[in-house]
Amino acid sequence: MALPEKCPLCGTDRRKQNVVTPHVYGDKDHNRAFYHCQECDVRYQYPALSPEEEGRFYAAEFEGFMAGRSGTSGGWQSAENHIRANEATRIRRMQYLTPHIFRGASILEVGCSSGFMLFPLKDSGHECVGIEPSGVFGEHVKKQGIAVYSSIEDLVKNEPARQFDIIQHFFVLEHINALQAFLESQLGLLKAGGKIIMEIPNAADPLYSVYEIPAFERFYWSIAHPWYFSESSLRYLLDRLGQPYEILLDQRYDLSNHIVWARDGKPGGMGRFTAQLGSEIEEIYKNTLIKNRRCDTLIAIITKNGGIKQ
Numbered sequence: 001m002a003l004p005e006k007c008p009l010c011g012t013d014r015r016k017q018n019v020v021t022p023h024v025y026g027d028k029d030h031n032r033a034f035y036h037c038q039e040c041d042v043r044y045q046y047p048a049l050s051p052e053e054e055g056r057f058y059a060a061e062f063e064g065f066m067a068g069r070s071g072t073s074g075g076w077q078s079a080e081n082h083i084r085a086n087e088a089t090r091i092r093r094m095q096y097l098t099p100h101i102f103r104g105a106s107i108l109e110v111g112c113s114s115g116f117m118l119f120p121l122k123d124s125g126h127e128c129v130g131i132e133p134s135g136v137f138g139e140h141v142k143k144q145g146i147a148v149y150s151s152i153e154d155l156v157k158n159e160p161a162r163q164f165d166i167i168q169h170f171f172v173l174e175h176i177n178a179l180q181a182f183l184e185s186q187l188g189l190l191k192a193g194g195k196i197i198m199e200i201p202n203a204a205d206p207l208y209s210v211y212e213i214p215a216f217e218r219f220y221w222s223i224a225h226p227w228y229f230s231e232s233s234l235r236y237l238l239d240r241l242g243q244p245y246e247i248l249l250d251q252r253y254d255l256s257n258h259i260v261w262a263r264d265g266k267p268g269g270m271g272r273f274t275a276q277l278g279s280e281i282e283e284i285y286k287n288t289l290i291k292n293r294r295c296d297t298l299i300a301i302i303t304k305n306g307g308i309k310q
């Protein structure tokens, strides 16, 4: 197996790079692994997917791959099912989005998927635009009257003067190879004072960092992700943008989901025992994980404040 020469995020040499896991979900050739950099704390896949492999993956395989990971409950089979299956997710996200979205705000969502976040925002009078490389969902969102482009470059080519108040993306950053260029291109599309609001997996997911469930290890580290961030590695990345930011923590999956992981070694347990446990227990459980910083989700809010510092 090829070993990384240096950390692809901070450049620290191989003496500070350790294997996290040789199990990369979706790596049919078994020639990849995830590494941890002791210097900046990022976890990264090595060798990375080539641009050709990545292009093929997103053009054709992504929905099928996600359906395999989430089972039928994720609703990846059709856009309508997907919108329905993600209503609880939308409500959870709106709790931290709402304070930043003022009346009539212009909103760009990068990776808008089936449009489940954008449709209600459009109905509330916001100007919405989506970026969606996956053909199936992009077409669906366009048919419902929201402009969708296949990439940020495609948007800039078609609407060169367009600027936004909010750029949002959820579980996108961990799919991007050129992280800094990705975020800087978004800062260029923001009005002064505009915000990038994003959600990513937290490498301190309790199924990994507390319970160390072997089946979860084989599931979590995915070929679709060049990176996994912790709070400190996310700070390392965001400091380089030279813009003010804050990081929030959240826990998406509930105690029922964790019990099913422990019992069956499988995802898909959300809400299964909530009626018996009581929603109060679920709430206390989630809040305790967040308080102890052993939770599954990181949220970053970056404010555009003048020029970009290199």
Ligand SMILES: [Zn+2]
Residues within 6 Å of the ligand: 007, 008, 009, 010, 011, 012, 037, 038, 039, 040, 041, 042
């Ligand atoms: Zn590093």
